[in-house]
Amino acid sequence: MKNYKIAWRNLWRNKRRTLITGASVFFAIFFALIMRSLQLGTYDHMFRNAIESYTGYLQIQHEDFWDNKVVDNVFAYSPELDRVVKGMKNCTGTVPRFESFALASSGTLTKGVMVMGIDPEKEALLSDTRSKLVKYHLDNTAIEALRNSELPENIKKNLDLFKGNSYSNGSSLAVDFNIEDKDTSAILPVFREYSFFNNGYIKLGEPGALIGDKLAAYLKAGIGDTIVLLGQGYHGTTAAGKYRINGIVKIPTPDLDNKIVYLPYDICQELFYAPGMLTSLAISIKDNDENTINEMLVEIGQKLEAPLKVLGWREMNKLIINQMDADSKSGMIMIFILYLVIAFGIFGTVLMMTAERRREFGVLVAIGMQKRKLATVVTMEMILMGLLGIFSGIIAALPVIFYGYKHPIRFYGEMAKMYEDYGMEAIMPFLLPDMYVIWQSVVVAIIVIIALIYPLRKIRSMEVVNSLKA
């Protein structure tokens, strides 16, 4: 009979024990996979948010700008540079930016803000400012009107909670108000009717500003009002200018929403007395595979001349990476503890099995089975048991992971507000199966192999006569 057949049958001789041990592995794998998928998925989402709405995957900057963000560290935006970058095969376009700090005042109110000079049209390739324009705004009149409208009661009761909020699209509104997908087509038009926000945009060459929704609330400024910007210009000049607010944008990151002012970049250059200069040139790409990006990083780096430098997303998002790393480590420790406990359970089973079958092993060797063959059979038994747990765990976890990927965990109502206050989006998506699935299996396999040392040594040092007496 083939070794694996014997092993398989041996496993089912003590069905209960196999199932319980298999179940412990199943439990560990299932739990570890769900937890890891959720954790990694949340990071992935946060990353995409940070990268796609702000830094982009690659940026060209003056070499000192990243560490020292002052207006003096700018570079000339030449058509030649633009052409070189655009000539690369993975590049879909360049997005010029002029970023600086200023004090913004409206009436008696003042706040430190981030001034971001953009190309209003090209920005569509990266952060897509136009899609962030506020579409629904729940001011007092809108709330009153909605309260008296035909909205269902369970939605009306959330109105007070989200008073003063703005939304740039229907789906984020649907999340806060816990509107189910099938109801959106009926409910959103009601919101649109009473809380529609009439927004404008900015254009190159025309002075005008877009400001964050939270900043607008802070400055008590609305469309048509004027804000005064005051800051430090190029080479120590004083930068001062006043601009009409053309539109209000809602940025998903609250911290940014609180301090962002968009200007057309040429107007921004004028404000800071740096005509023709940029602080960064973000590069939009087609394929965001890590290897491709790294290749581009090297390639652009070779083409750039001295004061210019190309930065990758890892370098620009060090802080998030650092935070995620710390959080990821804590998750891994939890899983490590879990596996440690499971390892003891497996070792206990192996121990019992060896003790219980001492006589059986003795008989087998006595009637002529080679010790090596016996050892192979026992090894196969253990591996099969491990695989049983691993595969059942993976199979049980996959549907949950796929479901969680399609329908991320969302927090509604008060919980959502809490998350937003904390500076996070109230959403936790799962990450589709990836290397992390393999790692869990490898860990369990290692545990099984370590546990195997005990019975194998027992078999090798077994004295047949003594075993038979057992």
Added chain:
Amino acid sequence: MILKTAWKNVWRNRVRSLVVIASVTVGIFAGVFAVAFMNGMIAQRFDAAIDEEISHIQITGKDYLLNNDPEIYMTPEDGIIPAIKSIPGVEYVVTRTIVTGMASTASKSAGVQIIGINPDREKEIFKLYKTIIPGTGDYFETESKYDLALIGQDLAKELNIIRFAIDSTVLSKLRNKEVPDEITTKLEAFSGKRFSNGKKFISTVTSVLTSHELRQYGQLIREEAWSYRENSRMILTFLDRENNQVSSVFRIAGIYDIKNAIFEQSQVFLRNEVLSRLTGIDESSFHKVIIRINDLGESENITNEIRKKFPGLDVKNWKELQPDLAMMTDYVHQIYGFFMVIILAALAFGIINTMLMAVLERTKELGMLTAIGMNKKKVFSMIMLESVFLSITGGITGMIAGWGTILLTAKKGINFAQYAEGMEAIGYSAHIFPEISASFFIMVVILIFLTGIASSVYPALKALKLDPAEAIRTE
């Protein structure tokens, strides 16, 4: 009697029992320590928030918090302070004046909140004065001909007030601290160079040292190369009461470090009389009242009492000021419980397996016991007790080991310097002192006990199902 029998039964198969006990020990030890670690981190964040950042209750004028409008202020005529002080449970009260402005040095500028305080009175509520980095000055103690400003470490970095430099003194200090010559030689290449900020310094050092050398000496090199320009100055720009722009030069009184980047970047403290002189805001008026109370549990009651007395003001307690912190402290025990339950569930598989084994190999013995008249209840409780003994023994050793480790590490703490930047950005210190309350241990004991019982149910039922006549006959 059953107790004794069960205990003896546990030790009949010593190795097998020890494996289970060891697994419970390790699981509980790891769980307890991990929870103490998390708890220490959260407790530190909590203490920092209360003792350094927000205290227990804050009062501002109506709608002030919307946009920190300096025109929304309170005056002594409102009678707020004496009224609050008369409330039982209120320990200390301070007032602050706040304007928004810009801090700049020759090379950089940043938006800040400029806060006028009474330094001596603030000491009663906030521990900020204890967090001044040695060598950077003090907490408004030394006089100067310039006005003084107390700033945070991150703002100081931002404004290039703190910087890094390597020179012969730094190198000789490093040599005295037994840093190998090969490293100092490598660093010598940068001798005399100043780095305008920490990031540049780190990337330069990283480029010449191996990762092993960095791990061992990086922190030391950083500490030695850190330099602060004595008597540094900065300019604060803000609007006065007539909306005129005011710019004034300040000397840095000291630099505080509270391990919270956002706070450190944005909060600049001045003496109240200085701010009042420059802005024209009356010295006796204020924007914010901060209250420290005796008993944390009373914060909601006292908040409500103040609200009743002054319905025209915004009164917020720490839970409303920092909802994330409140959420954390409210739910944290459930999270710890969940964590332990997961570990115990994994342990339960091992216990069930062992107990099942113990029951099945004793088929004959159990049959005999039943046959000679031991009733089913007793058999059941014997098995259950064995299982509970297994888990409790392991649990107690695990808890003792966990507790010992907590005591050992609590003194010096565990420092995750490599995560400091990320953690401080969200207000957590990376130097963690594990701690846990006694009530957590009580919860763990109960959970372990329940695990023991729960994992014995199946094996004990198996034992009950044995037919005595049949069982005696088995080999």
